[in-house]
Amino acid sequence: MRERVKRHLEDFKKALTNLEDGVRQSDNDLTIDGTIKRFELCYELSWKLIKEYLADMGIICNNPRDCFKSAFANGLLDNEETWLKMIEDxxxxxxxxxxxxxxxxxxxIRDFYADSLKYLFIHIQQKIVGD
Structure with missing residues (x-):
C-alpha cells in the first residue's frame, strides 16, 4: 500500500475515535451538535480514504457516490444503502x-453511521496489514 493510504487511514482513525466518543457522550444540544460536526468530518475523510485506497487498486472514483458504490463492490462497506443515505444526510x-x-x-449517526464507518476502518486496516 502506498504511504498516502496509510496517512489517510490514520487521519480517519482519529476522526472515528472522536465520533465514537461524541456518540457515547451526547446528552444535550451542544454535545449532539458537536457529534454532528464530528460525523461530517468523518464522512469527508471516509470517502477520501476510499478514493485513495481504490486508486491504489487501479479503481478511479471522483465523488462520494461513486467511491461508496465501488467500495461496497470491493467488500469495504457493510451496506450500500446506508452509505448512500449518509450522502443525503x-x-x-x-x-x-x-x-x-x-x-x-x-x-x-448513533444507530447506523458510526458502526458503518467503523466497519470501513476495520476492513481497510485488515487489508493493509494483509498486504
Missing part, C-alpha cells in the same frame, strides 16, 4: 439544516 446538514431534522440525522 451529510448534504442536508451542510446545505439546508433544521434543528428537528438534525436530531433525526443524529439518531442515524
Amino acid at each position: 451529510r448534504n442536508y446538514l451542510v446545505h439546508t439544516y433544521t434543528f428537528e431534522k438534525s436530531r433525526e440525522i443524529f439518531e442515524r
Whole structure:
C-alpha cells in the first residue's frame, strides 16, 4: 500500500475515535451538535480514504457516490444503502439544516453511521496489514 493510504487511514482513525466518543457522550444540544460536526468530518475523510485506497487498486472514483458504490463492490462497506443515505444526510446538514431534522440525522449517526464507518476502518486496516 502506498504511504498516502496509510496517512489517510490514520487521519480517519482519529476522526472515528472522536465520533465514537461524541456518540457515547451526547446528552444535550451542544454535545449532539458537536457529534454532528464530528460525523461530517468523518464522512469527508471516509470517502477520501476510499478514493485513495481504490486508486491504489487501479479503481478511479471522483465523488462520494461513486467511491461508496465501488467500495461496497470491493467488500469495504457493510451496506450500500446506508452509505448512500449518509450522502443525503451529510448534504442536508451542510446545505439546508433544521434543528428537528438534525436530531433525526443524529439518531442515524448513533444507530447506523458510526458502526458503518467503523466497519470501513476495520476492513481497510485488515487489508493493509494483509498486504
